[in-house]
Amino acid sequence: MKILGIDTSCDETAVAVVADGREVLSNIIASQVKTHQAYGGVVPELASRKHIEAINYIVKKALTAAAVTFSDIDAVAVTNRPGLIGALLVGVAAAKSLAYCHKLPLLGINHIEGHIYANFMVHDTLTFPHVCLTVSGGHTLLVEVHEGWKYKVLGGTQDDAAGEVYDKVAKYLGLGFPGGRIIDELAQKGNPSAIKFPRPMRNSGDYQFSFSGIKTSVRYFVEKARRTGVLVEGERTDVKRANLDVITIEDIAASFQAAVVDVLVYKSLHAAKATGARTITLTGGVAANSHLRASLKAAAAQSGAEVYYPPLSLCTDNGAMIAGIAYQKYQQGLRDGLSLNADANGSIAAESPTA
Amino acid sequence: MEKRKKTFKTESPEETQALGEQLGKTLKSGDVIALIGDLGTGKTCLTQGIARGVGIAPDEVVSSPSYILINEYNGTVPIYHIDLYRLENAEEIAELGLSEYIEGDGICIIEWAERMANGLPDICIKIYITWEDENTRFINIQHSVSR
Numbered sequence: 206m207k208i209l210g211i212d213t214s215c216d217e218t219a220v221a222v223v224a225d226g227r228e229v230l231s232n233i234i235a236s237q238v239k240t241h242q243a244y245g246g247v248v249p250e251l252a253s254r255k256h257i258e259a260i261n262y263i264v265k266k267a268l269t270a271a272a273v274t275f276s277d278i279d280a281v282a283v284t285n286r287p288g289l290i291g292a293l294l295v296g297v298a299a300a301k302s303l304a305y306c307h308k309l310p311l312l313g314i315n316h317i318e319g320h321i322y323a324n325f326m327v328h329d330t331l332t333f334p335h336v337c338l339t340v341s342g343g344h345t346l347l348v349e350v351h352e353g354w355k356y357k358v359l360g361g362t363q364d365d366a367a368g369e370v371y372d373k374v375a376k377y378l379g380l381g382f383p384g385g386r387i388i389d390e391l392a393q394k395g396n397p398s399a400i401k402f403p404r405p406m407r408n409s410g411d412y413q414f415s416f417s418g419i420k421t422s423v424r425y426f427v428e429k430a431r432r433t434g435v436l437v438e439g440e441r442t443d444v445k446r447a448n449l450d451v452i453t454i455e456d457i458a459a460s461f462q463a464a465v466v467d468v469l470v471y472k473s474l475h476a477a478k479a480t481g482a483r484t485i486t487l488t489g490g491v492a493a494n495s496h497l498r499a500s501l502k503a504a505a506a507q508s509g510a511e512v513y514y515p516p517l518s519l520c521t522d523n524g525a526m527i528a529g530i531a532y533q534k535y536q537q538g539l540r541d542g543l544s545l546n547a548d549a550n551g552s553i554a555a556e557s558p559t560a
Numbered sequence: 561m562e563k564r565k566k567t568f569k570t571e572s573p574e575e576t577q578a579l580g581e582q583l584g585k586t587l588k589s590g591d592v593i594a595l596i597g598d599l600g601t602g603k604t605c606l607t608q609g610i611a612r613g614v615g616i617a618p619d620e621v622v623s624s625p626s627y628i629l630i631n632e633y634n635g636t637v638p639i640y641h642i643d644l645y646r647l648e649n650a651e652e653i654a655e656l657g658l659s660e661y662i663e664g665d666g667i668c669i670i671e672w673a674e675r676m677a678n679g680l681p682d683i684c685i686k687i688y689i690t691w692e693d694e695n696t697r698f699i700n701i702q703h704s705v706s707r
Contacts, residue, residue, distance in 0.1 A: 215627065215628055215629075253655075253657070254655055255655075287628075288628065289628050289629050289630060290630070290632075291656070291657060341627075342627040343627035343628050361621065361623075362621075362623055363621060363623060364604050364605070364608075364623055364624055365604070365623070365624045365626070366623070366624070366627060368627070369624060369626050369627050373599060373626070373645075376599075377599050417600075417604060417605070417624065418573075420599065420600050421600035421602075421694070422694070424599060424600045425600075425693075425694040549630070549631075549632050550632060
């Protein structure tokens, strides 16, 4: 069974074709398409208008890349919650039109369910229940995932998402975008113990997160370090060697990353222990972070738990994960009518809760 | 042109939230709040307090909308929590279609509002947050009728 999956919940116009919930036949993301000229010469981002300009072209490209036509497609799935309402509406309107024109079943999908499902697409041995950590620019969420795609939300961020705080700290330090990858690379050359940044809510005894305070601490540290002259920026290898008390941007990156990853790993492990899950899955854009992967794996190994993460193409926002979970939902009997609407909020807590 | 200004000093995130909650209790449908302050000054923190004051459910999370751009909460009136951090220019902001929210019946709270200077309504509450040290903030609230 082949499903066309559409996601326009935020920046990306993403469309994919997936067979039987696992086999990715195509997975197209507009910002990664080289020939932008084909739909007006603009990289789609943020605005509904950009999604409108891109959507038909990206659908066509997803079909072509999968070497299929609409006569081969068995259902249309679309992210209709949660997200930026104007952006979601474009995907929903497109999916409804396609379902109507080609007389196909339509399924409205929760974006977070897609992220959670991503690991199942590539890891045959993934068992239930497992604990899933979704970390991206917009989300930081710990969820217990049970057989039959039932969920129990354990906790999430109370302010900034993990990926967001990476981007903001990188921009503040003048490192550019994408912040996650740049800080991850710099951190490998720095001392993670150089600065003791706070670990907000680490010992709160629940599964909530707060990353905004780490960002504030980095800013405070940098301003003070610049004033007192201990922060050495630019060409400074010799200075660093001559004076052990100085701090480099690499040290700040490593210490910042250590603080964020420490809290993520600690709470994920704690969740796995408390729920008896033997597997922790990592998903979302920040799942590509090398230190997070390595730390989580090392910590999990100590308690005999396993860690799974998907390839990058399934970590970031994409249509394949939407088509994937839609296959499971289709098997469970889900069908949405043409009255399907977009919902900006649509919490995962409302999706098939456990018990 | 009428302008009322008042500056408050807060010494912790909790104090900033408490100030926001007081302000939130005075708000009514159609109000627009423009938050102006650097990274890490506490704009989202103040918004958490404002939203409590407007009466959102205790378990509803008020998180940063930097990535998604707009969060919506159900207070006694709808709250639209808007964040222009990722938007660099007037064109991008214009494409977001904020006028529908600003002219609507809810309360709009806009972080990084200086980026839409000309797009702000004449009547709005401008709040400038400045950083004194790691925990201390000066919060200047201006009820204004201006251009």
